[in-house]
Amino acid sequence: MQTYRNTKQRTRILEVLRSTDTHPTAAWVYDRLKFEFPSLSLGTVYRNLTILEEQGSVVRIASGSTFDRYDAVVTPHPHFRCLKCGGLYDTKDMSQDAISYPEKTASGHLITKMVLEFHGTCAPCLEKRPASGEMKI
Amino acid sequence: MQTYRNTKQRTRILEVLRSTDTHPTAAWVYDRLKFEFPSLSLGTVYRNLTILEEQGSVVRIASGSTFDRYDAVVTPHPHFRCLKCGGLYDTKDMSQDAISYPEKTASGHLITKMVLEFHGTCAPCLEKRPASGEMKI
DNA sequence: TCAATAATCGGAACGATTATTAATAATGGA
DNA sequence: TCCATTATTAATAATCGTTCCGATTATTGA
Ligand SMILES: [Mn+2]
Ligand SMILES: [Mn+2]
Ligand SMILES: [Zn+2]
Ligand SMILES: [Zn+2]
Numbered sequence: 001m002q003t004y005r006n007t008k009q010r011t012r013i014l015e016v017l018r019s020t021d022t023h024p025t026a027a028w029v030y031d032r033l034k035f036e037f038p039s040l041s042l043g044t045v046y047r048n049l050t051i052l053e054e055q056g057s058v059v060r061i062a063s064g065s066t067f068d069r070y071d072a073v074v075t076p077h078p079h080f081r082c083l084k085c086g087g088l089y090d091t092k093d094m095s096q097d098a099i100s101y102p103e104k105t106a107s108g109h110l111i112t113k114m115v116l117e118f119h120g121t122c123a124p125c126l127e128k129r130p131a132s133g134e135m136k137i
Numbered sequence: 138m139q140t141y142r143n144t145k146q147r148t149r150i151l152e153v154l155r156s157t158d159t160h161p162t163a164a165w166v167y168d169r170l171k172f173e174f175p176s177l178s179l180g181t182v183y184r185n186l187t188i189l190e191e192q193g194s195v196v197r198i199a200s201g202s203t204f205d206r207y208d209a210v211v212t213p214h215p216h217f218r219c220l221k222c223g224g225l226y227d228t229k230d231m232s233q234d235a236i237s238y239p240e241k242t243a244s245g246h247l248i249t250k251m252v253l254e255f256h257g258t259c260a261p262c263l264e265k266r267p268a269s270g271e272m273k274i
Numbered sequence: 275t276c277a278a279t280a281a282t283c284g285g286a287a288c289g290a291t292t293a294t295t296a297a298t299a300a301t302g303g304a
Numbered sequence: 305t306c307c308a309t310t311a312t313t314a315a316t317a318a319t320c321g322t323t324c325c326g327a328t329t330a331t332t333g334a
Binding site for chain 2: 323
């Protein structure tokens with residue numbers, strides 16, 4: 001087994017992640033901290049995000065073949081993903097707590113987590129791209 | 138606008154995808170067809186899977202920084218993802234039809250699709266890795 | 275048949291992530 | 305406090321899935 005040490009970099013990476021609800025990428029966290037740590041490496045951000053995930057402090061949200069995103073809110077909750085801009089939002093009005101599921105599927109797969117996402121077009125993108133016939137004059 | 142033409146490659150890619158329920162990757166489809174089309178290019182498989190998705194014949198299942206998977210079953214249904222081996226399964230006993238959701242979220246995001254996944258350890262991996270204390274003698 | 279152009283092939287390019295290595299610094303014990 | 309151990313860092317190279325490119329081929333409608 002391996003013991004974790006506390007570093008300024010890891011502490012700040014977690015703090016930055018806790019300060020936003022935009023589900024940032026590793027590169028976004030890096031850009032936020034590179035002035036505070038002029039010698040910070042992007043690899044360090046990636047490695048620490050992985051360690052924080054192992055420790056249960058953050059959750060990794062896969063985003064197709066593009067970049068992963070991270071969330072410091074580790075309680076299960078659904079997300080809305082915009083297919084136009086790629087934005088990932090919390091949906092304050094919706095929760096996944098009421099959806100129940102068995103410990104095992106009929107095929108014997110052990111379930112430890114449920115992931116729920118809604119896909120579509122986010123409010124800002126709806127403003128920008130009015131559907132044909134709704135164009136403002 | 139652009140018109141689609143019919144090619145042997147695209148036809149067979151769709152047929153191969155319809156012949157399995159393992160939610161294959163582009164590379165898997167390529168391996169299946171490279172003998173039938175000795176000059177087949179992996180790029181051709183990728184491009185056609187994207188076109189088939191545009192046409193609504195297949196669905197892309199994103200898997201973070203690993204490879205994407207494809208499903209020729211385009212009606213919405215949940216999947217089980219094994220965190221040990223990466224396997225992706227249909228869950229015949231579960232459906233997402235009963236879960237209702239609004240057309241728009243409270244924040245005004247337009248919902249067009251719901252994606253539901255269960256994560257855990259699949260039955261074959263449970264066999265292989267018995268939990269401590271359950272080791273067979 | 276024939277021109278227009280979508281699709282293919284092979285390989286290069288790309289972007290996100292991971293691995294490598296030597297230097298650095300956090301940690302626990304003397 | 306000082307020191308030995310070793311986890312962590314920074315810089316960079318390597319990897320990996322995917323997309324793009326240019327030249328060639330094949331489909332399509334007229
Ligand atoms: Mn969230
Ligand atoms: Mn499926
Ligand atoms: Zn958007
Ligand atoms: Zn498995």
